[in-house]
Amino acid sequence: MNDFLTIDKIHKSFPARESYLKVLDGITLRQGEGEVVAIVGASGSGKTTLLRIVAGLEQPDTGAVALRGKPVTGPGPERAMVFQQFGLLPWLNVLDNILFGLRPAGLTKDEAEERTHDAIARVGLTGFEKFMPKELSGGMQQRVGIARALAVRPALMLCDEPFASVDTLTRQTMQTDLQKVVRETATSVLLVTHDIEEAIFLGDRVIVFSSRPGRVMEEIPITLPKTRDHSVRTLSEFQELREHIWQRLQSKN
Amino acid sequence: MAASAVQELGGDQPPTPRKPLIQPGVISFLILVVILGGWELAGRFDLINPFFFSWPSAIAKAAWVMLMNGQLFVDLWFTGYAYLIGVIAACIFGSALGLAMGWWKTFGQIVDPYVVFFSAMPRIALYPVLLMLFGLGDMSRIMIVFIGVLFPVLFNAYVGAKQTPRLLIDVARVFGYSNNKLFLSIVLPSSLPYLMAGFRTGITLGMVLIVVAEFFGGSSGLGREIAITATMYKTPEMYAWLIYTSLAALIIVRATDYLERRALAWT
Numbered sequence A: 001m002n003d004f005l006t007i008d009k010i011h012k013s014f015p016a017r018e019s020y021l022k023v024l025d026g027i028t029l030r031q032g033e034g035e036v037v038a039i040v041g042a043s044g045s046g047k048t049t050l051l052r053i054v055a056g057l058e059q060p061d062t063g064a065v066a067l068r069g070k071p072v073t074g075p076g077p078e079r080a081m082v083f084q085q086f087g088l089l090p091w092l093n094v095l096d097n098i099l100f101g102l103r104p105a106g107l108t109k110d111e112a113e114e115r116t117h118d119a120i121a122r123v124g125l126t127g128f129e130k131f132m133p134k135e136l137s138g139g140m141q142q143r144v145g146i147a148r149a150l151a152v153r154p155a156l157m158l159c160d161e162p163f164a165s166v167d168t169l170t171r172q173t174m175q176t177d178l179q180k181v182v183r184e185t186a187t188s189v190l191l192v193t194h195d196i197e198e199a200i201f202l203g204d205r206v207i208v209f210s211s212r213p214g215r216v217m218e219e220i221p222i223t224l225p226k227t228r229d230h231s232v233r234t235l236s237e238f239q240e241l242r243e244h245i246w247q248r249l250q251s252k253n
Numbered sequence B: 001m002a003a004s005a006v007q008e009l010g011g012d013q014p015p016t017p018r019k020p021l022i023q024p025g026v027i028s029f030l031i032l033v034v035i036l037g038g039w040e041l042a043g044r045f046d047l048i049n050p051f052f053f054s055w056p057s058a059i060a061k062a063a064w065v066m067l068m069n070g071q072l073f074v075d076l077w078f079t080g081y082a083y084l085i086g087v088i089a090a091c092i093f094g095s096a097l098g099l100a101m102g103w104w105k106t107f108g109q110i111v112d113p114y115v116v117f118f119s120a121m122p123r124i125a126l127y128p129v130l131l132m133l134f135g136l137g138d139m140s141r142i143m144i145v146f147i148g149v150l151f152p153v154l155f156n157a158y159v160g161a162k163q164t165p166r167l168l169i170d171v172a173r174v175f176g177y178s179n180n181k182l183f184l185s186i187v188l189p190s191s192l193p194y195l196m197a198g199f200r201t202g203i204t205l206g207m208v209l210i211v212v213a214e215f216f217g218g219s220s221g222l223g224r225e226i227a228i229t230a231t232m233y234k235t236p237e238m239y240a241w242l243i244y245t246s247l248a249a250l251i252i253v254r255a256t257d258y259l260e261r262r263a264l265a266w267t
Ligand SMILES: Nc1ncnc2c1ncn2[C@@H]1O[C@H](COP(=O)(O)OP(=O)(O)O)[C@@H](O)[C@H]1O
Pocket: A014, A015, A021, A023, A041, A042, A043, A044, A045, A046, A047, A048, A049, A050
């Protein structure tokens, strides 16, 4: 079960001022099929960089990523991504933005439209198909971003701080909604966030990252029920986890 | 997930804003009437030299004659089609070249010095060269418009392609778009506001160039008519041609505005 996604000893540095900035320091991770893994870490700890490597947008200096045993060398249709800044194409309406993600897959028109409408319904965007991105609130825009990722029916969905650009009032609703569609579609999710509660609420397992360079400090299995609603936030188990992770993020190693 | 969508469809019609007592357009028109009336009187009572200034009714009569005998359309067509061929060719070629330079970096670096050199050349100074090469036929005028319009379009396209948001490029790549597919589906549309700005500059510059080019000679054309009537002191006709030229320019600029609004409604 635990060899769905394998991330092995990833190191990554970026050139910075005649020197190098070490961003990822030997990341090793295993993710099972259908699992939601949430990485929590401070800003600058290399979370986005790790996701970009898994997405195939970036190459690691050393180390390897494989999905179902197949090495990741570039982007592929079995992985989709949800971006922190949504990444909608402003000149396309909601429907066309979602179809955009499906175009390289070479589906028939009917098939593509069926998948698009299914994804739109799942994220609660029915009736908004013809809206342009600028006409939607941030939360609604990210629903489009999630629908676009869902529509390709990826084996693994990568989420980069999906709700960090959404206002706080909307955020918790969106977290509940995301976890519902993820369970309904049995999608495996690798999510990164700096929001501790978000990581606990959404994750089957939480990985705590050290601050830069990013290293795995701790892996915490979350034993809360698999389908969660808002009320789990008030459980003492939830509170204790939050306190514990907060402490770990304060410590240096 | 559907139940929790935050934004709801439907709603009340917003109240229509109150209209001002007198429309600004009405005031503009009244001012025009006063100016034309004053000019007419000044002309009739010899307060200005009719040789240089003429007056509105004389100009209107000249304008009416050229409209009725069809001379206006002959010249409009003569100038217009050379202008349109030059502008459209320059917009297409300049956009393609500029976007390609901005997107395929190495290509851009190779072509860049040539673009800088040719763009530094004063455009109208090339006209005698073009006349030497192509003679007084249409080709010289088409080429001067083409060369003039090419560079503003090209530069804007170049900048537009270079500013393509990294995020959107990443989005397309994640969803499996190749570098070449990305050019058409991301670089081109995201550069559209820049392309439009380039077209707008080019369209007005092209009008100046073709009118000035026609001053140099040729069989007809709006610029030709202005030059001839001026040298022959046919003052009312000269103003009539000037007004028709301005109106044609205004229509083209307005049409561009309209197209731009349609094309950039998403911004
Ligand atoms: N392409 C890049 N070139 C240079 N530095 C980069 C690049 N991408 C990220 N970085 C740097 O790497 C560090 C980690 O970035 P990132 O992965 O975005 O962290 P996080 O997502 O956890 O906030 C940051 O200091 C950032 O400035």
